[in-house]
Amino acid sequence: MDTVFPAAPQATVAVQGEEARFPVRRIFCVGRNYAAHAREMGKDPDREPPFFFTKPADAVCDTNTEIPYPPETENFHHEIELVVAIGAEGRNLSQAEARSVVYGYCTGIDLTRRDLQQQAKDMGRPWDWGKAFDLSAPCAPIVKKDQAGDVDRARIWLSVNGETRQDASVEELIWDIDEVISIVSKTMALKPGDLIMTGTPAGVGALKPGDVVKGGIDGLPDIEITIGERAA
Numbered sequence: 698m699d700t701v702f703p704a705a706p707q708a709t710v711a712v713q714g715e716e717a718r719f720p721v722r723r724i725f726c727v728g729r730n731y732a733a734h735a736r737e738m739g740k741d742p743d744r745e746p747p748f749f750f751t752k753p754a755d756a757v758c759d760t761n762t763e764i765p766y767p768p769e770t771e772n773f774h775h776e777i778e779l780v781v782a783i784g785a786e787g788r789n790l791s792q793a794e795a796r797s798v799v800y801g802y803c804t805g806i807d808l809t810r811r812d813l814q815q816q817a818k819d820m821g822r823p824w825d826w827g828k829a830f831d832l833s834a835p836c837a838p839i840v841k842k843d844q845a846g847d848v849d850r851a852r853i854w855l856s857v858n859g860e861t862r863q864d865a866s867v868e869e870l871i872w873d874i875d876e877v878i879s880i881v882s883k884t885m886a887l888k889p890g891d892l893i894m895t896g897t898p899a900g901v902g903a904l905k906p907g908d909v910v911k912g913g914i915d916g917l918p919d920i921e922i923t924i925g926e927r928a929a
């Protein structure tokens with residue numbers, strides 16, 4: 698196909714044990730999916746239907762990336778998350794069918810400009826400027842689902858400069874992986890390459906230039922990023 702200028706390179710995430718990479722199509726993110734995090738955000742956790750936001754595919758970057766402190770924020774937050782990588786098309790899936798479209802799982806960080814997100818909440822505006830910016834979705838390599846261990850009950854943690862900030866279990870998800878996949882698939886067709894960031898446990902907090910951020914989920918490769926100077 699002719700294009701009037703070179704098409705953007707395909708956004709990808711590494712796959713453990715493969716030279717080939719996972720091509721990213723869309724990134725869906727679940728809001729407030731751990732009760733203790735909902736409380737620290739000033740909300741009552743409940744079983745109201747989950748809500749979603751998105752990030753552009755090219756927000757992904759690899760582990761061991763230096764991420765410049767982003768513009769337009771004074772409150773740049775980490776959110777460690779289990780990421781589900783979709784490898785097959787799925788529409789209107791039941792919870793029992795949900796895992797059939799999963800390719801694998803990885804550890805990711807939903808980087809957030811919390812002040813811009815809060816302003817958007819206060820004004821009833823979209824969250825995009827708080828959530829969907831450049832390099833806002835670092836992801837460690839994906840592990841194929843049959844090699845990933847029991848991610849549904851795995852420990853999930855994040856540290857900043859060696860100090861633990863987030864430490865919980867994926868078992869604490871309000872809406873579990875099967876439920877989230879089923880719900881998304883009833884709203885739109887899931888397609889190969891989609892990523893679902895499943896939400897963050899309590900302990901989110903601010904980052905500053907020079908911080909070393911490490912995170913992990915049992916059974917998956919750890920992630921590590923450093924925060925660079927503010928973009929000029």
Ligand code: MN
Nearest residue numbers: 776807896897
């Ligand atoms: Mn999040």
